Amino acid sequence: MYELLTKHNVYDLMSSKQLEAIEQGKIQNERMRLLIDKATQSSIDRKYKDYYIYAPPGLGKTFMVQEYLSNSEINCYPVSGNISMYAFGVSLAVVGYMTPSDKKIVIHVDDCETLFENSNNVNVMKKILDTDRVFVYEKSLQSQRSSLNDVQKDAIDFFSEPGKMGFKVPTNNMTFIFTSNKRLPYDAEVEDARRKGRSKASYLAHLSAIRSRIHVADFELTKNEFWGWISSVVIDSNCLNDYEPTPEEICEVLDFLYHHWGHFKEKNIRTVEKMFSVMRDFPESYERVWKMDYLKYLTNE
Numbered sequence: 001m002y003e004l005l006t007k008h009n010v011y012d013l014m015s016s017k018q019l020e021a022i023e024q025g026k027i028q029n030e031r032m033r034l035l036i037d038k039a040t041q042s043s044i045d046r047k048y049k050d051y052y053i054y055a056p057p058g059l060g061k062t063f064m065v066q067e068y069l070s071n072s073e074i075n076c077y078p079v080s081g082n083i084s085m086y087a088f089g090v091s092l093a094v095v096g097y098m099t100p101s102d103k104k105i106v107i108h109v110d111d112c113e114t115l116f117e118n119s120n121n122v123n124v125m126k127k128i129l130d131t132d133r134v135f136v137y138e139k140s141l142q143s144q145r146s147s148l149n150d151v152q153k154d155a156i157d158f159f160s161e162p163g164k165m166g167f168k169v170p171t172n173n174m175t176f177i178f179t180s181n182k183r184l185p186y187d188a189e190v191e192d193a194r195r196k197g198r199s200k201a202s203y204l205a206h207l208s209a210i211r212s213r214i215h216v217a218d219f220e221l222t223k224n225e226f227w228g229w230i231s232s233v234v235i236d237s238n239c240l241n242d243y244e245p246t247p248e249e250i251c252e253v254l255d256f257l258y259h260h261w262g263h264f265k266e267k268n269i270r271t272v273e274k275m276f277s278v279m280r281d282f283p284e285s286y287e288r289v290w291k292m293d294y295l296k297y298l299t300n301e
Contacts, residue, residue, distance in 0.1 A: 009247035010235050017224075018231070018258060025228025028219060032061065035217050036068045039177050040076075044104045048215055050129055050176040054183045055219035058268025059229055061179050062110050075105045081112030081178065085121050086144065089137045090152055092169045097155035105174045112178045122206040128171050129213045137166040176214075183218055184211040223261055230257070234272050243276040253279065256290060263295040 011019065035051055042049040055061050069076035079091045092107070099105050115121055128135050141156060148156065159167040185204045193201040221229065231254045245253075253275050257264065264271070271294060278293070279286040 010250045013247055013251040018228075018254070021224035021228035021258075022232050022235075023228065024222075024225045025230070026232050028221060028225050029229050029232060032064060032217070032219065033068065035215075036065055036177065039175055039215075040069070040072055040074055040106055042175055044102075044173045044175070047131075048213075050178075050214045052178045052180065052184060052210070052214050052216045053219070054180050054217065056221065056226065056267075057181050058266065058271070059219070059226075060233060060269050061219075065108050065110075065177060065179055069106060069108060072106070075099060075103060076108065077105065078108045078110065081109040081180070082114045085115060085124055086137060086139075088115055089135050089167070089169060090148065090156065092135050092171065092174070093155040093159050093167060094152055095174070096169050096171075097151075097158050099173075101170065101173055103173060107174050107176050109176060109178045112180050113182045116180075116182070116207060116210070119203050119206045122203075122210060125210060126206075126213065129176070129210065133170060133172045133174075135169040135171060137168075140165045141167070178214075183220070184208065184216055186211070226267065227254075227258055227261060230267070230269055230272060233269055243273075243280060245276055245279070249276070249279060256287070260291075260295060263297070265294060265296055 011022075014022070032053065032055070035053065039049070039051045053061060053065075066078060069078075077091075077095050079088065079095075081088075083091075088109075095105060095107065109115065115125065124136065127133075141160075145153065145156075156167050159169050161168070185208050187208055190201065190204045190208045193204050198204075234254065235250065253272060256275070257267075257272065261267070275286075275290055275294065278289050282289050
């Protein structure tokens with residue numbers, strides 16, 4: 001009952017511009033949910049079945065994907081994207097080794113910037129996502145083998161070819177959902193870099209090739225969409241249960257975020273949660289603490 005009353009009362013206290021921003025944020029939030037749903041429902045023989053979701057940090061995209069996949073009946077595996085390409089391949093080998101080849105697997109790769117950090121890595125990813133649908137590691141495994149556990153060793157052996165270095169893992173039955181804070185470049189951006197003679201033009205071309213092989217969803221949000229997304233999550237979810245703020249307090253925090261948007265060091269749901277904690281711990285001076293802790297500099301706004 002408290003949650004329902006709070007939700008409706010908060011909306012009643014919002015300005016018309018803020019309510020419009022919240023609706024815009026909800027539309028983008030729902031768009032992401034639909035994309036995740038499409039990825040999980042795509043068939044394993046579909047050509048373009050993988051998704052790359054770019055969005056600024058702070059929206060809870062990782063939580064959203066993991067929550068959705070945890071409630072899915074499909075085999076889903078989270079894999080860190082902040083690892084070497086070799087470690088990524090070992091993870092794929094274990095998943096492939098433990099799952100029948102005709103059974104669909106959804107791999108969620110979070111914070112995948114490291115896996116796309118250079119041209120060599122991107123070329124490996126092309127093979128994973130292209131018609132080949134195979135992960136290829138062609139170096140000797142002797143030095144790394146001692147660091148593997150028994151399951152990893154069995155998986156690597158299963159996908160190794162006699163007399164050849166490395167291992168190959170088919171990814172035909174795998175659907176990848178990448179979530180990232182890094183946007184993949186468009187062809188026009190690659191051409192612009194080439195015309196200007198930039199050293200990274202070749203690398204950008206490789207990244208652009210990834211875009212051509214995968215469904216890409218760019219969430220380049222306006223201030224209203226970004227603020228509205230965060231606000232709708234804060235109001236409609238249970239993330240504030242530890243604080244039980246009043247509708248007026250919720251409105252005050254979100255209003256502060258709205259009016260000082262350009263000055264915030266970090267714009268995310270966790271920052272909003274911490275602001276409620278400050279409000280509780282410093283009832284007489286919380287706004288000044290907000291300015292000192294969360295803004296880039298003190299402001300008289």
